[in-house]
Amino acid sequence: MPTGKVKWYDSDKGFGFLTRDDGGEVFVHSSALPPGTTVLRPGQRVEFGVVEGRKGVQALQVKLLDAPRSVAKALRKKPDEMVIIVEDLIKLLDGISTTYRRGKHPDRRDAAKIAHVLRVVADDLEA
Numbered sequence: 001m002p003t004g005k006v007k008w009y010d011s012d013k014g015f016g017f018l019t020r021d022d023g024g025e026v027f028v029h030s031s032a033l034p035p036g037t038t039v040l041r042p043g044q045r046v047e048f049g050v051v052e053g054r055k056g057v058q059a060l061q062v063k064l065l066d067a068p069r070s071v072a073k074a075l076r077k078k079p080d081e082m083v084i085i086v087e088d089l090i091k092l093l094d095g096i097s098t099t100y101r102r103g104k105h106p107d108r109r110d111a112a113k114i115a116h117v118l119r120v121v122a123d124d125l126e127a
Contacts, residue, residue, distance in 0.1 A: 002026075003047045003065065009040035018046060018059055026050060028059040037064065077124055089121055 002020050006028075009016030014030035026048065033040070040046070045065035050057050077085070092114050099106045106114070 001047050001049055001063075003045065006040040006042050006044045006046060008042055011039045016040060018048065018062075024057070026057045026059045027053070027055070028062060032059050032062045034062065034064060037062075082124065085121060085124070089117060092117065 002022065004018045004020040004026070007017040007019045007025060009028065011030075016028050018026045018028050020026060028040070028048070030038070032048070040062075046059075047063040047065055049060040051060050052058075096106050096111075096114060105111070
């Protein structure tokens with residue numbers, strides 16, 4: 001199967017062009033993209049089948065060779081930022097622990113805030 005790079009792709013129009021590694025350009029339609037893929041980035045590496053259409057060479061069954069960039073990883077906090085967040089979280093949990101040791105539940109408002117912080121930190125850890 002030929003390989004190449006995305007020259008350009010317009011997701012609104014649903015088509016674009018690929019540049020073959022062995023030279024030439026190939027038309028690509030959104031119907032040739034893998035399921036769940038709606039966007040191709042310029043310069044992204046792809047593998048594809050080709051067919052001669054009425055208007056020239058067209059790509060079939062495009063396979064992405066470059067993993068798409070993760071938005072979560074791009075927004076992921078740096079380790080030195082996470083250290084501060086985790087240490088503050090530990091202090092919050094120590095306070096709740098003390099409340100439970102006294103045989104009481106934390107105030108609902110405080111518990112809701114801490115639960116929210118736990119969810120946010122969990123998202124940062126999974127990113």
